[in-house]
Amino acid sequence: VKKIALLSGGGDCPGLNAVIRTITKIAIEKYNWEVIGFVYGYRGLYNNNYVELTVDKVEDIYKEGGTILYSSNKDNLFDYLVDDGNGGKVRKDVSDVGVENLKKDGVDVLVVLGGDGTLTSARDFSRKGVNVIGVPKTMDNDLTSTDLTYGFISAMSVGTEFIDRLQTTAKSHHRVICCELMGREAGWISLYAGLAGNAGVVLIPEIPFTIENIAKAVKKRDEAGLPYTVIAVAEGAKYADGTKSIGKIVEDSPDPIRYSGLAAKVADDLEKVIPNHEVRSVNPGHIIRGGDIDAYDRILSIRFGNKACAMIDEGLFGNVVSLKGGNMEYTSLEEVIGDAKFGKQKLVDPNGDLVQAAKAMGV
Numbered sequence: 001v002k003k004i005a006l007l008s009g010g011g012d013c014p015g016l017n018a019v020i021r022t023i024t025k026i027a028i029e030k031y032n033w034e035v036i037g038f039v040y041g042y043r044g045l046y047n048n049n050y051v052e053l054t055v056d057k058v059e060d061i062y063k064e065g066g067t068i069l070y071s072s073n074k075d076n077l078f079d080y081l082v083d084d085g086n087g088g089k090v091r092k093d094v095s096d097v098g099v100e101n102l103k104k105d106g107v108d109v110l111v112v113l114g115g116d117g118t119l120t121s122a123r124d125f126s127r128k129g130v131n132v133i134g135v136p137k138t139m140d141n142d143l144t145s146t147d148l149t150y151g152f153i154s155a156m157s158v159g160t161e162f163i164d165r166l167q168t169t170a171k172s173h174h175r176v177i178c179c180e181l182m183g184r185e186a187g188w189i190s191l192y193a194g195l196a197g198n199a200g201v202v203l204i205p206e207i208p209f210t211i212e213n214i215a216k217a218v219k220k221r222d223e224a225g226l227p228y229t230v231i232a233v234a235e236g237a238k239y240a241d242g243t244k245s246i247g248k249i250v251e252d253s254p255d256p257i258r259y260s261g262l263a264a265k266v267a268d269d270l271e272k273v274i275p276n277h278e279v280r281s282v283n284p285g286h287i288i289r290g291g292d293i294d295a296y297d298r299i300l301s302i303r304f305g306n307k308a309c310a311m312i313d314e315g316l317f318g319n320v321v322s323l324k325g326g327n328m329e330y331t332s333l334e335e336v337i338g339d340a341k342f343g344k345q346k347l348v349d350p351n352g353d354l355v356q357a358a359k360a361m362g363v
């Protein structure tokens with residue numbers, strides 16, 4: 001191996017920069033490889049738009065959220081929107097252009113930092129013979145192949161701080177406050193942040209809810225001398241009767257509706273059945289993804305980056321770095337993604353110990 005290329009795809013996630021830094025430093029200082037980074041994810045690979053990564057460029061990004069390589073969400077080169085020559089657009093498989101660019105640039109290994117969508121393309125490039133290493137990225141922590149992903153702890157900790165802060169104001173006014181947290185398909189962030197922040201109710205996509213049950217929980221707290229309730233609402237939580245909230249179409253998602261605004265809808269519906277409480281809602285949205293990463297994610301990013309370099313050195317291509325039972329291991333892209341269009345997802349088990357613990361705590 002003489003030269004490696006990095007790219008980050010999909011939504012940014014705390015820890016991406018720390019992984020970019022780790023791989024760049026170890027690649028250059030330990031292995032003497034050249035490192036480039038395609039910018040804007042696969043779009044950069046298509047346009048052969050890259051930057052050279054050097055130790056001085058990455059030194060200070062050890063705790064910085066986001067990605068210095070930027071990212072793009074919908075640029076799948078196997079199904080890419082190109083000009084049709086008649087002023088319109090057409091979808092085409094342009095992955096050969098990416099493969100050619102890698103050859104032209106003398107890149108031996110492509111290191112892909114991404115979640116299920118981005119890793120699905122990584123699997124497809126691997127099937128085309130490209131030496132690919134995947135470094136899983138999701139602040140939702142919903143990838144099956146790894147116990148934990150960098151970014152989750154930072155995002156969840158910020159979510160916890162929101163819940164914490166809402167407690168004192170909710171308590172002062174005897175209010176119910178619904179706090180919407182990210183998690184379109186998986187409820188990990190809301191469940192962790194809700195439990196950590198002592199939310200009275202947690203709504204997650206895996207366990208559909210009814211307004212009546214939330215009202216009952218609020219009433220129970222009232223009767224226990226706790227006339228205020230903070231509710232952690234995962235953005236993808238679902239009404240048991242199928243009621244939809246204000247949604248937004250997200251075409252490249254397995255669930256094409258994004259329920260941004262769910263906390264506001266729940267608050268409206270709830271206020272009608274608990275007239276003795278004022279109900280408010282907040283949606284921190286992307287705030288939980290931004291800012292500095294916490295110490296644990298810095299370490300995790302170093303471990304993931306170091307393992308990626310070791311895998312390159314050993315020629316373990318077509319694999320994704322995984323944390324399993326405390327050890328850094330790897331899993332094949334074929335296993336991580338399978339034949340699914342969007343990869344497999346690790347959802348909260350409604351009968352798992354975390355949900356049981358929450359229930360035992362009265363949540």
Ligand code: F6P
Binds near residue numbers: 073139140184235
């Ligand atoms: O997958 C990460 C995530 O932050 C989800 O929790 C959230 O639903 C989604 O991305 C938001 O996407 P976007 O940044 O495209 O609005």
